[in-house]
Every structure is written in structure tokens, then in C-alpha cells.
Amino acid sequence: MGFTDISRWKRIIVILFIAATVYSFLPLIPFWFMEGAGPDDNNQANVEKLRDNRGAYFSFIVFGDNHAGLIFNDASTIKEIWHMNREDRFWKVPIDFVLSAGDITLDGKRPHFLAYKKLQKLIKFPVIAAIGNHDDRQLFEEFCGDKEFSFSNRNSYFIVLDNEGGQLGESQFRWLEEQLRKGQEYDHIFIAMHKPPFDPCQQEWYNMDNQPWAYRFRKLCGRYNVDMVFTGHKHMFKHERFDGVDNIVTGGGGMLIEIPEADGGYLHYVRVMVNHDYVTYEVRKISPPLWEYLTYYLGKEAMYWFRNLYGSGYIFGRNTRIERQRVAGLNDCEYWLWK
Numbered sequence: 001m002g003f004t005d006i007s008r009w010k011r012i013i014v015i016l017f018i019a020a021t022v023y024s025f026l027p028l029i030p031f032w033f034m035e036g037a038g039p040d041d042n043n044q045a046n047v048e049k050l051r052d053n054r055g056a057y058f059s060f061i062v063f064g065d066n067h068a069g070l071i072f073n074d075a076s077t078i079k080e081i082w083h084m085n086r087e088d089r090f091w092k093v094p095i096d097f098v099l100s101a102g103d104i105t106l107d108g109k110r111p112h113f114l115a116y117k118k119l120q121k122l123i124k125f126p127v128i129a130a131i132g133n134h135d136d137r138q139l140f141e142e143f144c145g146d147k148e149f150s151f152s153n154r155n156s157y158f159i160v161l162d163n164e165g166g167q168l169g170e171s172q173f174r175w176l177e178e179q180l181r182k183g184q185e186y187d188h189i190f191i192a193m194h195k196p197p198f199d200p201c202q203q204e205w206y207n208m209d210n211q212p213w214a215y216r217f218r219k220l221c222g223r224y225n226v227d228m229v230f231t232g233h234k235h236m237f238k239h240e241r242f243d244g245v246d247n248i249v250t251g252g253g254g255m256l257i258e259i260p261e262a263d264g265g266y267l268h269y270v271r272v273m274v275n276h277d278y279v280t281y282e283v284r285k286i287s288p289p290l291w292e293y294l295t296y297y298l299g300k301e302a303m304y305w306f307r308n309l310y311g312s313g314y315i316f317g318r319n320t321r322i323e324r325q326r327v328a329g330l331n332d333c334e335y336w337l338w339k
């Protein structure tokens, strides 16, 4: 093989690589021009669609933190949706609905909600969403409907809670316990809300584990035999068990992920399967579109690799001093004295 042959192959490989990168961008173009789902395609309406489901063998999908309204996020979510829509192939088990654990928008602006409604339309199953801390409360009601509600599907009871503010209040606990009592008539109870009742990424500044509501919530779930609690907020996958309750953090629905892949920082959704008295789940890890891998994810992992040469830890965290000060309610002077 001559020298010119090698350079010709190199050129072909480069051209194929560029073509694959451009191809990975294409799904965004029709997305920009499409119409979204209507505001009446909301939580209440989608719960109604489950009414006639029968049998005790079914599946549902959970994702979180798609943060619609940023090109990087939407491209990843579109790719995830392509996979979600194929989950019912082979007609093995019906996929009854898709549940979002909140942060459906980048930052709660109207255009972000409009982008979310397009994503919702791309999902071929009914979508039910919890509110996240990035979703404007009024606009969420306008586009998605109820923020706190419960519903039944086949042999299971589902409770959706609104804890975007960071905790659950006294009246919410009363309502939750009422729902948990109702849920005893079913084989399974599932809860969805945005913020996890524990720390899925303990090296981060945000600390939930030692908050009284979180402990109380976990104990309550244990007492009433909740099967699974789905949350998002942290852009990662994490599974923990408290008092026999599976706690699943699924915040990999599209938002640019800042946590290292090795710690659970990857794009994914979760598919849950209920078979009479059994509940199982699978994590569907989705690779980002090639253009996004090259412009962000490759660099993110490289940063952690370099970071680990001389230290370790989470690089994208907020300024620790400012956050500690904020949490403790101290001004600059008090902080340094306290320190």
C-alpha cells in the first residue's frame, strides 16, 4: 500500500467522522419547527388515560431533570425519547406512562415550558410530571396542571409530591400519610418528587441527609411499605435503600451532567417493571449525541481525569465558602470568626 493510499483512507475516515457528527445534530432541526403538546395534555388528563388499564403486569418509565430550553439538553432528551418510544417493542409488556421527577425546564421561563411541551409531544406514552425547583410554579400549573396528587394504575398507587422548595411541610406530611393509608389497599406504592430525601452526591455543598423532613419522610415510607421513591435534582443516577424502600435518583434526563460518569453522572432513564407482587427496574444509559460528546462530555471527563492527577473531588460545585455562609446565615465577618 502506497503513501497516497494511507492518506486517502485517513481522509475517508475524517469525512465519515464529520458526517456522523453532523448527522447526530439533525434531530434538533425538526424539533425547532414542531408544535408542542397542548396545555390540556396535562397531569390530570394523563392520569385519566390510565383508568381502563387492567392486569398486574406492566411497566413505566421514569426520568428527571431534562431542563428543556437549552440546545444541549434538548438534543440529549430527544435521543432518550427515541429509546423510550422503543421500550414497548416486541409487545412483551405494556408501557403505561412516563413519569418525570421534575426540573422539566432550564429555568422556568415560558419558552422553556414551550420546549418541554414539544418533548412531551415526542413521547408516545402519557406523561405525568412532578415540579422541580427550576420550574416556575404558575407556569407549571398552566402547562402541566396539578403539582401534588395521587393516582392508581392497575395494582399500584402513585403519589406525586411537591418538594421543589427543599422540604415537605406539616400539612404535606398529613396529606402524604393519608395517601399512604389509602395505598395499603394496593400491592405497591410509588412516590415521585423532585428533591431526594438524602444526599446522592455527598461531596457536594448541598446537604439534605441531616434535614429533619428527610429523615421523617424516609421513616414514614418504611412504615407504610413504600416500594420505590423516585427523585431527581442531582444530575446523576443513584440507588440507596432505607428501611427496605428503594430510593432512586434519576436526574439524567437531558441536562448537561457535571458529575463524573464513574460516580453516576451519565444520561439515562429508568424503566420499572411491575409483575404482580414483584417490582424490578433497569437503568437505560444513553450516550450523548456525537456532536455533544465532542463539545462537552469528552471535556468534562478529561477535566476530572486531570483533576485526579493532583487531587480529587467535584469540580463544578459552587463556591463552598459562599454556600456554607448562606446555609449558616453568616455574613463575611461572622464566617471568618466562626471558621
Ligand SMILES: [Fe+2]
Pocket (backbone or CB within 6 Å): 065, 067, 103, 132, 134, 233, 234, 255
Ligand atoms: Fe436539575
